[in-house]
Amino acid sequence: MIAFPNAKINLGLNILSRRPDGYHNLSSCFIPIDWCDVLEIVESDQFQFQSTGIPIPGDENTNLVIKAYHLLKGNYDLPPVSIHLHKVIPMGAGLGGGSSDAAFTLKILNDLFDLKLPVTELEKYATQLGADCPFFIENKAKLVGGIGEVFESVNLSLEGYQLQVVFPGIHVNTGQAFQSITPEDPTHWPKDVVIKPVDSWKDKLVNDFEKPVFAAHPELEEIKEKMYGEGAIYAAMSGSGSSIFSIWEHDAEPVSFPYPSFTHQF
Known part of the structure; x- marks a missing residue:
């Protein structure tokens, strides 16, 4: 099977x-x-x-x-x-x-x-x-x-958008990343943000790992900012990293990176 x-x-x-x-x-x-x-x-x-x-x-x-x-x-x-x-x-x-x-x-x-x-x-x-x-x-x-x-369950639809995921091959020590985070309730809860339009997610839909991981690996933050600079609607790190993903309009041309990557049309 x-x-x-x-x-x-x-x-x-x-x-x-x-x-x-x-x-x-x-x-x-x-x-x-x-x-x-x-x-x-x-x-x-x-x-x-x-x-x-x-x-x-x-x-x-x-x-x-x-x-x-x-x-x-x-x-x-x-x-x-x-x-x-x-x-x-x-x-x-x-x-x-x-x-x-x-x-x-x-x-x-x-x-x-x-x-x-x-x-x-x-x-x-x-x-x-x-x-x-x-x-x-x-x-x-x-x-x-x-x-x-x-x-x-969540009422979430990304139909009409495309996804880009980039993996720069950087190993992130998850244990150290956790130790660098001060646990607390978020200003905006994911359940409240993801049901709203994608163009409202920036600065509200936050990955707490980004702050310590970007401090240790500033090149990851540069990837994220380049995605935004080239027209991504939303960009973030997934999990504890080091992949960075971005969401684009369906007819946009995602930025090219010299790393393994994946693109997907929703």
């Missing part, structure tokens, strides 16, 4: 409070985008995992795809499988690629072995794998709270 785990971007990201468990409560709006990996899972006589595409650093056994399989196997008598992950979504980009891979693994296994797990149960499993993972189970635009597992 083959699936195409997709990325997401954050429309606004406000860190509200630190939790005793080490996570942070947040407020954001997540929307899925069609920058995708490729994930194939088939039944096999022994467990196998291979990855192609963008190299994945670190110990293979820490990969969220493998963890997702063993998480379900802990409660269900799953047979061995062969997993092939082809990485296309940049890592360390604030686009949720690894979280998406994990969530789609749960969904494929649920379908492949007819586990009949409802969305709510899959989201509970996904929460055990990472804060962004539950979003990719239903994979629809949502207002997001808690640590990323509390969802609310």
Whole structure:
């Protein structure tokens, strides 16, 4: 069975409070985008995992795809499988690629072995794998709270606009970025801003990570400002970075950068 785990971007990201468990409560709006990996899972006589595409650093056994399989196997008598992950979504980009891979693994296994797990149960499993993972189970635009597992439907349409995402390849230390943020309620809540016209979002739809990350990597702020200078309606960093995205009129020509990028017509 083959699936195409997709990325997401954050429309606004406000860190509200630190939790005793080490996570942070947040407020954001997540929307899925069609920058995708490729994930194939088939039944096999022994467990196998291979990855192609963008190299994945670190110990293979820490990969969220493998963890997702063993998480379900802990409660269900799953047979061995062969997993092939082809990485296309940049890592360390604030686009949720690894979280998406994990969530789609749960969904494929649920379908492949007819586990009949409802969305709510899959989201509970996904929460055990990472804060962004539950979003990719239903994979629809949502207002997001808690640590990323509390969802609310949102009346959001970007039809007629186009999206540009640029990844300059800068690694952002998420832990350090969190430590640089003083949690507080935002002046403008994402749930109130995203339902208004896109041309009213600038300076109201804020990513709290931008201030510390831009201070450490001023070239990221330069990318954002260049997007605005060339006519973007809205631009921001996604997640803890380092990808920068912008929203343009459908017939505009997004600015060119010498980095991996993705464009999409809504």
